[in-house]
Amino acid sequence: MGRYVVRRLLQMIPVFIGATFIIFMMMYALPGDPVRALWGERAPDEAQMAALRADLGLDDPILVQYWNYLTGLVQGDFGTQIASRREVIDVITEALPATLRLTAMAFLITVVVGIGMGVIAGLRAGKKTDRGILFVTLLLISVPVFVIGYLFQTYLGVRWELIEPVVQDSEDWSQLFLPAIVLASLSLAYVARLTRTSIVENRRADYMRTAKAKGLTQSRAVRVHLMRNSLIPVVTFLGVDLGNLMAGAIITEGIFNIRGVGDTVYEALKSREGATVVGVVTFIIVVYLVVTLLVDLLYAVLDPRIRYA
Template sequence: MGRYVARRLLQMIPVFIGSTLLIFLMMYALPGDPVRAMWGEQAVDEAQIAALKHDLGLDLPLWHQYWNYLSGLFQGDFGTQIASQRPVADIIEQAFPVTVRLALFAFVFTVVAGISLGVIAGLRAERWLDKGLLFVTLLLISVPSFVLGYVAQFVFAFQLDWLTPTVQDSENFGDLTMPALVLASLSLAYVTRLTRTSIAENMRADYIRTAVAKGLPRRRVVGVHLLRNSLIPVVTFLGTDLGTLLGGAVVTEGIFNIQGVGFTVFEAINRREGSTVVGIVTLLVIVYLCASLIVDLLYAVLDPRIRYA
């Protein structure tokens, strides 16, 4: 196990460098000059712009800028935002906890509700409950998140007055309820369908028939033998979905006025703040890589036949 983890950690290094280099090159390939944009339409001395670029290291070759970024990254320096001259680490420290709370709320709801509904549908395959759940999940997959967000606002905030239309306090999980459910809707649909398909398929497996023939209680057959083997594809999806929830909340955070990572990245792209975007994406890449490693290790927990040399 230890050798496998060490090998996976070594494999993460080229993936990390390649992904951060790609987003670095993409951001700096965008048209426009973020330093000059600080003055808008006002006339500005070119020498002043050149001096600011020199202070920020933006006059160096692109490979040198990336090397400086990596060097600073290992010291906890994510760079400096051009417009405000604030360290990107401070911006991440302010925005990331907001999105983490929102994403974890959505993730827990996805795991609990999605797996539960999937098990119920899988155990009653081809019955009316199964068909009803498949219709609802297909509807959630088909409806764009921004449409679902505005519909939820209209119904639950303006018509029923159950929830606030926008988030007033990001530390209040009550305010985060509606955006978390909207954010989790697509993931919930996929987890439900994956779990349902896996449960229905494994119900016909020989080891389940053997367990039933041995007279094991139904709860043990479902909870130990059936569920553990059926969760492998679901865990694979959930591992990548956690990173998706953290990075893909741009639309949801915009609709519900949440000052999180998605909102910050959207504003940074509009202002061509490459250092901010690269810093946040770097953190998300680390989350993806760690989640992928945890998922691989969970395979051995769910299926005892899997062993890591």
């Protein structure tokens, strides 16, 4: 197991470098000059612009800039904002808690509701309950998240006044419940359908017939044997989806006025603060890599037949 973990960690290095290199190049290939933008409509001072570019390293070749960024990451330096001269790591640390709370609640809803719906539909395949769940999940998949968000906000918040239409305090978990449902809607639909398909397939497996022949009750056979094997593809999806939820929170935060990473990225894109955008994406890349490793290790827990040498 230890050698497998070391090998996977080594494999993450080129993946991390490649992913950060692509986003770095894409961000700095955008048109516009962030240093020139500091002067607004006023005529810029060329000497001051040149000094500022030299101070920030923006006059170096692009590959040199990326190398400097990469070596700075190793030391925990995510760069500096051009306009405010704040450290990017401080900006991310300030915005991250709200996004993490929203993502965590959405992930919990996805796991509990999505797997629960999938299990019910799988055990009652072909019946009205199954068809109803399939219809609801198909509806959630078909409607974009921002449409669901605006519908919930308009009817539940504005017309019926059941909730606050926008989040007033991102530290209040109760105010994040509706945005978390909106954020989790697409993911829980996929999880429900994936769980349902996996359970339907595994119910016909030989080990389920053997378990029943040995005298196990239906509930114990489902809980001990069926669920563990059926959850393997679901865990794979959830591992990838955790990063998707964090990235998708950008849209949800905009709808419900949550001051998180999404708002930070939006403002950074408007002002061409490339270091901030790259820093946020770098953090999400690290989340993807770590969660993927944890998912692979979790396989051995779910299925005793899987062993990592």
